[in-house]
Amino acid sequence: xxxxxxxxxxxxxxxxxxxxxxxxxxxxxxxxxxxxxxxxxxxxxxxxxxxxxxxxxxxxxxxxxxxxxxxxxxxxxxxxxxxxxxxxxxxxxxxxxxxxxxxxxxxxxxxxxxxxxxxxxxxxxxxxxxxxxxxxxxxxxxxxxxxxxxxxxxxxxxxxxxxxxxxxxxxxxxxxxxxxxxxxxxxxxxxxxxxxxxxxxxxxxxxxxxxxxxxxxxxxxxxxxxxxxxxxxxxxxxxxxxxxxxxxxxxxxxxxxxxxxxxxxxxxxxxxxxxxxxxxxxxxxxxxxxxxxxxxxxxxxxx
Amino acid sequence: xxxxxxxxxxxxxxxxxxxxxxxxxxxxxxxxxxxxxxxxxxxxxxxxxxxxxxxxxxxxxxxxxxxxxxxxxxxxxxxxxxxxxxxxxxxxxxxxxxxxxxxxxxxxxxxxxxxxxxxxxxxxxxxxxxxxxxxxxxxxxxxxxxxxxxxxxxxxxxxxxxxxxxxxxxxxxxxxxxxxxxxxxxxxxxxxxxxxxxxxxxxxxxxxxxxxxxxxxxxxxxxxxxxxxxxxxxxxxxxxxxxxxxxxxxxxxxxxxxxxxxxxxxxxxxxxxxxxxxxxxxxxxxxxxxxxxxxxxxxxxxxxxxxxxxxxxxxxxxxxxxxxxxxxxxxxxxxxxxxxxxxxxxxxxxxxxxxxxxxxxxxxxxxxxxxxxxxxxxxxxxxxxxxxxxxxxxxxxxxxxxxxxxxxxxxxxxxxxxxxxxxxxxxxxxxxxxxxxxxxxxxxxxxxxxxxxxxxxxxxxxxxxxxxxxxxxxxxxxxxxxxxxx
Numbered sequence: 001x002x003x004x005x006x007x008x009x010x011x012x013x014x015x016x017x018x019x020x021x022x023x024x025x026x027x028x029x030x031x032x033x034x035x036x037x038x039x040x041x042x043x044x045x046x047x048x049x050x051x052x053x054x055x056x057x058x059x060x061x062x063x064x065x066x067x068x069x070x071x072x073x074x075x076x077x078x079x080x081x082x083x084x085x086x087x088x089x090x091x092x093x094x095x096x097x098x099x100x101x102x103x104x105x106x107x108x109x110x111x112x113x114x115x116x117x118x119x120x121x122x123x124x125x126x127x128x129x130x131x132x133x134x135x136x137x138x139x140x141x142x143x144x145x146x147x148x149x150x151x152x153x154x155x156x157x158x159x160x161x162x163x164x165x166x167x168x169x170x171x172x173x174x175x176x177x178x179x180x181x182x183x184x185x186x187x188x189x190x191x192x193x194x195x196x197x198x199x200x201x202x203x204x205x206x207x208x209x210x211x212x213x214x215x216x217x218x219x220x221x222x223x224x225x226x227x228x229x230x231x232x233x234x235x236x237x238x239x240x241x242x243x244x245x246x247x248x249x250x251x252x253x254x255x256x257x258x259x260x261x262x263x264x265x266x267x268x269x270x271x272x273x274x275x276x277x278x279x280x281x282x283x284x285x286x287x288x289x290x291x292x293x294x295x296x297x298x299x300x301x302x303x
Numbered sequence: 304x305x306x307x308x309x310x311x312x313x314x315x316x317x318x319x320x321x322x323x324x325x326x327x328x329x330x331x332x333x334x335x336x337x338x339x340x341x342x343x344x345x346x347x348x349x350x351x352x353x354x355x356x357x358x359x360x361x362x363x364x365x366x367x368x369x370x371x372x373x374x375x376x377x378x379x380x381x382x383x384x385x386x387x388x389x390x391x392x393x394x395x396x397x398x399x400x401x402x403x404x405x406x407x408x409x410x411x412x413x414x415x416x417x418x419x420x421x422x423x424x425x426x427x428x429x430x431x432x433x434x435x436x437x438x439x440x441x442x443x444x445x446x447x448x449x450x451x452x453x454x455x456x457x458x459x460x461x462x463x464x465x466x467x468x469x470x471x472x473x474x475x476x477x478x479x480x481x482x483x484x485x486x487x488x489x490x491x492x493x494x495x496x497x498x499x500x501x502x503x504x505x506x507x508x509x510x511x512x513x514x515x516x517x518x519x520x521x522x523x524x525x526x527x528x529x530x531x532x533x534x535x536x537x538x539x540x541x542x543x544x545x546x547x548x549x550x551x552x553x554x555x556x557x558x559x560x561x562x563x564x565x566x567x568x569x570x571x572x573x574x575x576x577x578x579x580x581x582x583x584x585x586x587x588x589x590x591x592x593x594x595x596x597x598x599x600x601x602x603x604x605x606x607x608x609x610x611x612x613x614x615x616x617x618x619x620x621x622x623x624x625x626x627x628x629x630x631x632x633x634x635x636x637x638x639x640x641x642x643x644x645x646x647x648x649x650x651x652x653x654x655x656x657x658x659x660x661x662x663x664x665x666x667x668x669x670x671x672x673x674x675x676x677x678x679x680x681x682x683x684x685x686x687x688x689x690x691x692x693x694x695x696x697x698x699x700x701x702x703x704x705x706x707x708x709x710x711x712x713x714x715x716x717x718x719x720x721x722x723x724x725x726x727x728x729x730x731x732x733x734x735x736x737x738x739x740x741x742x743x744x745x746x747x748x749x750x751x752x753x754x755x756x757x758x759x760x761x762x763x764x765x766x767x768x769x770x771x772x773x774x775x776x777x778x779x780x781x782x783x784x785x786x787x788x789x
Binding site for chain 2: 041044045046047049050070071072073074075085148149176178179180181182185188
């Protein structure tokens with residue numbers, strides 16, 4: 001009987017308590033607006049997103065700023081795409097960053113350092129060993145697969161390479177020039193004989209060479225560029241400095257955090273290091289040599 | 304019966320446990336099968352979901368490059384969803400064969416993603432773009448065909464598994480019903496046999512009790528076993544005891560009547576006999592009789608004396624005197640009796656060869672409360688009977704023995720005479736039974752009466768080697784002082 005009375009009293013308290021619960025709860029601060037970060041394809045776009053997802057989750061957890069990834073392609077005008085998708089930032093390649101910096105004023109924050117301690121990359125030009133191509137002259141009338149016009153290793157360097165070899169007009173020198181859209185695709189296309197000459201960056205080339213023995217066996221590199229910074233995170237200039245600071249701090253310190261170290265290992269980097277505009281001088285040299293006006297740079301669809 | 308009940312309970316418990324264990328195992332198995340079935344259905348749903356995801360990506364691909372195309376980000380999101388669905392397939396446990404198929408499917412999907420990515424990122428002339436797109440769509444169709452094949456295979460497997468599970472459940476259900484029915488039948492049979500095993504002997508005992516109540520004292524219970532057998536033995540012993548007590552009571556009643564009759568008859572007969580004897584003696588002295596008449600008178604007097612002796616013995620039997628209890632040594636009483644027998648009753652057989660008396664007395668016999676005169680009467684009677692049975696001489700063995708366990712004294716008196724006629728052996732102690740021409744037939748009856756007055760027993764049998772053998776058993780009775788001292 002005593003237990004019944006206690007249970008009844010408990011129910012009464014609960015009912016009274018329910019009335020109190022209906023009073024409006026104090027307003028919680030709205031969740032911070034998510035940062036939209038674009039990913040430019042270095043390789044298969046799906047793999048690219050999957051590779052960066054753990055990093056985005058980690059940054060969101062450490063900074064308290066939600067981070068959402070958006071797949072971004074080099075197709076068309078990458079700067080307009082950036083604006084159209086209302087992105088807050090992106091992991092830019094060296095030339096795309098230089099372009100975005102010039103046109104949109106984005107600011108570079110940090111870039112990954114590879115496990116071997118290198119945080120830069122360079123462009124390579126390669127052909128199939130059995131293609132009979134050993135010199136630029138032998139490339140005449142062949143098909144050239146570039147990555148994208150907004151890439152250093154996939155456009156600037158091959159252009160410089162050809163120019164230095166005396167090719168005045170690549171459009172007529174080659175039977176076909178096209179943009180595969182990622183470094184991986186150019187390698188695949190040359191391997192699969194869809195193209196005769198390809199250009200990509202060495203880090204992707206080496207990673208694929210480690211995975212696919214055909215690359216070492218069937219391809220040969222004919223030229224390489226100067227080092228340029230690896231893809232780096234850059235944000236719009238108008239993003240709050242506190243947010244930028246949080247992101248930089250989280251990225252720079254993540255190798256010292258066990259959880260961050262795991263994410264870095266899966267990402268394929270040793271750590272993140274700070275990056276500045278000074279790191280992009282080789283790109284500026286290339287653009288000057290090619291006579292590119294960054295403010296007036298035209299993308300293929302605009303020509 | 305207790306053992307049978309325990310065995311029955313044990314069998315019942317074992318059956319119950321077996322049935323319970325079978326039911327638990329069966330329910331467990333059925334649950335497991337149903338769980339597997341649910342998982343198969345989940346797999347089928349997952350496969351269907353995967354097919355939808357692939358078709359969605361294919362649609363994205365088909366519309367790409369047109370004004371209705373989804374954004375790259377959306378298409379990438381759809382592709383990643385497709386990959387996640389395949390990854391979920393790997394979470395379930397599969398056979399190596401299925402796992403091999405899944406690995407192949409994943410590899411095919413990754414290739415499809417490669418083509419898809421190529422189409423999405425490619426910036427080339429129309430012909431190359433169309434060619435890449437066509438190849439990607441073809442890869443997508445191949446993937447759809449593969450998934451359809453897997454779905455068809457899963458559906459067939461699911462169908463056959465469902466049928467198998469339903470069959471198993473139906474069999475299990477039937478088995479359960481059968482087992483429960485069998486269990487009930489076995490329990491009912493066991494119950495029937497146990498009830499019968501209990502009620503049948505009870506009825507026999509009840510019937511016997513009723514018959515005993517009706518006066519059938521000779522009725523005995525036969526054929527019962529176990530505890531009921533023991534009960535039947537006790538019942539039979541009780542019936543025997545009852546019969547014996549009834550006989551004793553009847554005899555006591557008879558003896559009372561005979562005693563009263565004898566007392567009356569004694570007065571009525573003894574006085575005229577005394578008168579006749581006195582008159583006959585007077586006449587034989589006063590009358591001048593020739594020798595023949597005098598002998599006739601003597602015979603008359605002799606017969607009158609005999610009639611007096613018979614009447615005295617009859618009175619003694621019919622109305623025995625009460626024992627005068629005193630602590631006596633049985634060995635002493637026997638020795639006195641043997642001496643008296645040798646002195647007062649010269650054995651008739653001495654003329655021919657004499658009686659060889661062999662004594663074997665147990666010195667450890669304790670003294671007991673008894674009437675020494677009455678015991679002497681018993682022993683002397685037995686010695687005289689032995690003497691009569693050995694007209695040509697023989698041996699008379701007297702032995703005493705103390706049985707400490709029963710606290711009783713046994714007296715054996717054996718002769719080497721002609722023995723007892725087997726026809727009368729069973730009623731040797733009955734009154735008026737005699738084989739002697741001048742016997743009264745009351746000697747052994749009185750002996751039995753005296754021994755029973757001492758709470759003892761007497762029985763007779765023939766020795767296979769020849770002669771008669773009398774066994775007397777007397778309980779040791781201790782006086783009150785002796786009991787107190789102990």
